[in-house]
Amino acid sequence: DQQVKQNSPSLSVQEGRISILNCDYTNSMFDYFLWYKKYPAEGPTFLISISSIKDKNEDGRFTVFLNKSAKHLSLHIVPSQPGDSAVYFCAASGGYSGGGADGLTFGKGTHLIIQP
Amino acid sequence: DAGITQSPRHKVTETGTPVTLRCHQTENHRYMYWYRQDPGHGLRLIHYSYGVKDTDKGEVSDGYSVSRSKTEDFLLTLESATSSQTSVYFCAISGLGLYNEQFFGPGTRLTVL
Numbered sequence: 001d002q003q004v005k006q007n008s009p010s011l012s013v014q015e016g017r018i019s020i021l022n023c024d025y026t027n028s029m030f031d032y033f034l035w036y037k038k039y040p041a042e043g044p045t046f047l048i049s050i051s052s053i054k055d056k057n058e059d060g061r062f063t064v065f066l067n068k069s070a071k072h073l074s075l076h077i078v079p080s081q082p083g084d085s086a087v088y089f090c091a092a093s094g095g096y097s098g099g100g101a102d103g104l105t106f107g108k109g110t111h112l113i114i115q116p
Numbered sequence: 117d118a119g120i121t122q123s124p125r126h127k128v129t130e131t132g133t134p135v136t137l138r139c140h141q142t143e144n145h146r147y148m149y150w151y152r153q154d155p156g157h158g159l160r161l162i163h164y165s166y167g168v169k170d171t172d173k174g175e176v177s178d179g180y181s182v183s184r185s186k187t188e189d190f191l192l193t194l195e196s197a198t199s200s201q202t203s204v205y206f207c208a209i210s211g212l213g214l215y216n217e218q219f220f221g222p223g224t225r226l227t228v229l
Binding site: 004006031032034036041042043044045046049050051089091093102103104105106107108109 | 206217218221223
């Protein structure tokens with residue numbers, strides 16, 4: 001059973017507009033949620049994260065929103081730039097041992113394409 | 117960038133042969149992880165380590181073993197490789213930052229024929 005779901009395999013957005021990537025989860029024990037960006041043939045790069053006790057975290061062009069009652073989070077990128085084209089993974093921690101040291105549970109990823 | 121290297125970066129091997137992948141870090145982080153990435157599955161945790169000689173299983177640990185004899189090195193071994201273990205393998209490290217963020221290595225592409 002997939003505990004972290006990214007239901008959109010791909011998303012196409014025009015340069016300069018807002019990109020919104022969505023993620024749903026089922027495990028109430030998750031304590032942190034993270035977004036990673038991945039280019040082909042490279043490892044995932046940490047982008048931004050949020051604690052389960054917060055509802056928003058912002059870092060430059062990136063904002064993550066958490067709706068705990070709906071078990072839903074989203075990543076907003078404003079404005080979108082060509083270099084943002086990549087695969088974005090939503091991940092959550094606390095799903096194994098419940099502590100901060102255990103592994104992350106990942107969604108399947110969304111391929112974001114920024115069109116000029 | 118976090119100091120994480122993986123070796124080899126690419127490997128082709130035959131079914132039934134043993135394979136060892138190495139992850140090396142220079143950050144002195146306590147926690148290290150092995151994930152595999154397959155089409156349609158995202159990244160899945162194989163094993164992780166919370167200290168020297170302290171390891172635990174992840175979601176997809178069958179067919180894999182790990183060892184950590186030094187803080188900086190985390191080895192992943194496929195005792196007898198199978199075609200289902202063809203994948204891209206990523207090592208990650210964590211110092212348990214504010215958000216439990218993990219930092220990933222460049223990956224090893226393994227093909228089992």
